[in-house]
Amino acid sequence: MDSTILKITIVCVSYRDKRVVETFKTAYDNAFDKSSINLAVAIQDSHNHKIQTFNEGDIVRYHLWDQNMGFAKIRSNLIDIVSKDSYVLFVSSATIFKENWDLMLRSWVKENPHQILSIENEKFSVSGTLINSNTLKDVGYPDYLRLMGEEADMSIRLYAKGYEIFSGINSVIEILEEKEYDYIPFSKTHHYNEVYDLYQNAKNKYIDLSNFKEKCLDYSSKHPIKKIYHQLDDVLYFDYEVGELDDFRFFNHGSRI
Numbered sequence: 172m173d174s175t176i177l178k179i180t181i182v183c184v185s186y187r188d189k190r191v192v193e194t195f196k197t198a199y200d201n202a203f204d205k206s207s208i209n210l211a212v213a214i215q216d217s218h219n220h221k222i223q224t225f226n227e228g229d230i231v232r233y234h235l236w237d238q239n240m241g242f243a244k245i246r247s248n249l250i251d252i253v254s255k256d257s258y259v260l261f262v263s264s265a266t267i268f269k270e271n272w273d274l275m276l277r278s279w280v281k282e283n284p285h286q287i288l289s290i291e292n293e294k295f296s297v298s299g300t301l302i303n304s305n306t307l308k309d310v311g312y313p314d315y316l317r318l319m320g321e322e323a324d325m326s327i328r329l330y331a332k333g334y335e336i337f338s339g340i341n342s343v344i345e346i347l348e349e350k351e352y353d354y355i356p357f358s359k360t361h362h363y364n365e366v367y368d369l370y371q372n373a374k375n376k377y378i379d380l381s382n383f384k385e386k387c388l389d390y391s392s393k394h395p396i397k398k399i400y401h402q403l404d405d406v407l408y409f410d411y412e413v414g415e416l417d418d419f420r421f422f423n424h425g426s427r428i
Contacts, residue, residue: 177273178256178258179209179257179273180208180253182250182253183212184245185214186242188264191264193267194263194267197267198266198272202271204273211250211252211253212249213246241316241318242318243314246261246297246312246321250307250312253304254304256304257303257304261299261300266347267345268343275343285303287302287303287336287337288301288336288337289340294322294394295322295326299341299346300336300340310329313328313377315365317359318359319359319363324369326394330386330387330389333386364398364399367396370396
């Protein structure tokens with residue numbers, strides 16, 4: 172890929188966090204080459220109208236919020252729209268992009284075309300990871316999860332298949348304190364123990380990395396995770412079960428930032 176033309180799609184799933192508006196504003200305002208940026212976002216709130224289409228092109232792509240789908244599945248759907256040979260930048264809804272951040276990433280990609288840039292070495296993060304779209308196609312995405320386990324699953328997948336993750340994304344973006352999820356309409360731990368099984372056996376019900384078992388066990392020994400003994404897999408609320416009272420509770424429970 173010609174690193175002088177670095178196409179980046181910023182992927183963000185925002186749950187009731189109005190700071191997402193400023194996140195995308197700094198991403199666009201502080202970019203050197205605005206034509207190379209696309210935004211892929213899912214927002215559970217009323218802020219869609221505040222994130223306007225920038226420039227003359229339609230660079231903002233929205234994913235409708237599905238309260239039963241979960242964050243991992245929504246992120247997986249957003250990734251599907253990314254073009255081949257481009258890059259995906261995962262960020263949180265509370266992020267500040269630094270001046271000429273795209274030029275800094277372009278320089279990094281030129282020197283490290285096959286590596287992944289994240290917050291920590293060997294760890295994928297949905298709050299700050301730059302990764303080639305072809306790599307994502309190769310390893311897949313854990314859309315069987317809803318919230319917990321997404322990063323741990325992706326980290327071991329990438330390590331098993333020989334992809335290297337390096338720290339340093341903090342030189343390009345500033346990650347603000349994340350909002351606590353005060354209420355969500357599904358279980359946070361949905362299928363989390365499948366990730367635990369992946370770490371122990373190099374496979375679970377949804378992905379088989381048996382051909383890379385030695386690498387998986389090596390990673391799990393360096394970055395162990397714990398099993399959850401009270402895992403809840405059921406979705407707590409279905410569309411036909413949500414009445415007016417629950418609707419009101421869903422949209423108004425807790426304080427927003």
